[in-house]
Amino acid sequence: MTDSAAVRTTYTTRDPEAAREHLEAACGAAVRMEVRLAAGAYEVTRIDAGPFALTELCLPGRLSTAFSPAGLLTVGCLRSGCAELRSGDRSERLGAGDVCLEGRPEEARTLVSEDLRISSVLLPADLVERAADDLSPRRSRPVQFTGLLPAGPRMAALWQRTADFARGAVLTPGGLCPPVAGETARLLAATALAVFPTDLDIGPPSADLRDAGPETLRRAKAFIEANAQHDITLAHVAAAAYVTPRAVQYAFRRHMDTTPLHYARRVRLDHAHTELQDADPGAGATVTDIAARWGFTHAGRFAAAYRRAYGEPPRTTLRR
Structure with a gap:
C-alpha cells in the first residue's frame, strides 16, 4: 500500500493457478489453493487507496484456500456463498451477510468455501497499532484481537456502514486526496478496534482527565488551524499539545462537545x-x-x- 491515488485492478480467469497468483497479489500473502469442485470464472478485484486497500473476490465452486501471515488486518463481509474460516486456534462458519475478521496480521488462515463472494478491507498492522495507541496509550504490547466475529449485530452493522462509506469515498470521481484517504484509513482502523473483541484496556486514566484542560484545547486547536491543509492525525495533534491522544479527545469533548476530527x-x-x-x-x-x-x-x-x-x-x- 502506498500514498498514491486509488488504483483499481480487476482480473478474471478460469484457470485456478492464475487465480491463485492474483489472490497473492491482491491479499499481500502467499496463497495455496485446492480446487475441490470447479465452477465458473474466478474474479479478483483490488483497489489500492493508499493507506488501505479494498478487495472483492469471486471464488466459484468448492475451494480450500490457505493464506500465510501478511502483516495486515483483513476484515470481510460475505456477499454470497458460505465458508469455514480458521485463523490461529479459532474457527467460524460463515454465511451471506456475515462480517468477520478474516485474518490477524501475525496469523496464517484457511478458508474452505463454496461459491464465495466476499468484500474485504485490508489495513496495515502499524495503522491498527496507532489507532490502538489512541485508545490505550499506556499499553505495553501489540493489540490482540480475541475473536473473529463482531461483538454483536450492532457492531457488525457498524462495520458494514463504515466499509461502505470507505468504498464510496474511494470510488468518488477524482479519487481521494491525502487528508481524506488518511482520515478514512484511521476511521476504518478505529472501527475495527470497536467492532471486534480485543485485549485493550480503554478505561480513562486519571492523568488524561487532568490534562484535558483549556490549555491543551488551545494548543490542539492552534495546531489544527495551522495545518488544516495537511493529513494530520490525532497523534500529531497530541504531540503538538504535549499530551496523550486521549487527553486531546477528552479536552474537545469536555470544552466544546465535539471531537478533534469534527473540529x-x-x-x-x-x-x-x-x-x-x-x-x-x-x-x-x-x-x-x-x-x-x-x-x-x-x-x-x-x-x-x-x-x-x-x-x-x-x-x-x-x-x-
Whole structure:
C-alpha cells in the first residue's frame, strides 16, 4: 500500500493457478489453493487507496484456500456463498451477510468455501497499532484481537456502514486526496478496534482527565488551524499539545462537545468558505477544485455540509 491515488485492478480467469497468483497479489500473502469442485470464472478485484486497500473476490465452486501471515488486518463481509474460516486456534462458519475478521496480521488462515463472494478491507498492522495507541496509550504490547466475529449485530452493522462509506469515498470521481484517504484509513482502523473483541484496556486514566484542560484545547486547536491543509492525525495533534491522544479527545469533548476530527473538518470547511468568497469564477475557479483542495472530494456531501454551515450552496458564494 502506498500514498498514491486509488488504483483499481480487476482480473478474471478460469484457470485456478492464475487465480491463485492474483489472490497473492491482491491479499499481500502467499496463497495455496485446492480446487475441490470447479465452477465458473474466478474474479479478483483490488483497489489500492493508499493507506488501505479494498478487495472483492469471486471464488466459484468448492475451494480450500490457505493464506500465510501478511502483516495486515483483513476484515470481510460475505456477499454470497458460505465458508469455514480458521485463523490461529479459532474457527467460524460463515454465511451471506456475515462480517468477520478474516485474518490477524501475525496469523496464517484457511478458508474452505463454496461459491464465495466476499468484500474485504485490508489495513496495515502499524495503522491498527496507532489507532490502538489512541485508545490505550499506556499499553505495553501489540493489540490482540480475541475473536473473529463482531461483538454483536450492532457492531457488525457498524462495520458494514463504515466499509461502505470507505468504498464510496474511494470510488468518488477524482479519487481521494491525502487528508481524506488518511482520515478514512484511521476511521476504518478505529472501527475495527470497536467492532471486534480485543485485549485493550480503554478505561480513562486519571492523568488524561487532568490534562484535558483549556490549555491543551488551545494548543490542539492552534495546531489544527495551522495545518488544516495537511493529513494530520490525532497523534500529531497530541504531540503538538504535549499530551496523550486521549487527553486531546477528552479536552474537545469536555470544552466544546465535539471531537478533534469534527473540529478539523469544520476548520477545513471554513477555509473552503473563505477561498470561495475570494475566488473568481471568471478566472476558472470551481467549487469542485476548491472543495478538493480542503479535503472534500464528494461534491454532494460538501454542498450539504456547506449549506448547513453558511445557509447557502457553495456555488452561490462563488458567484457572488
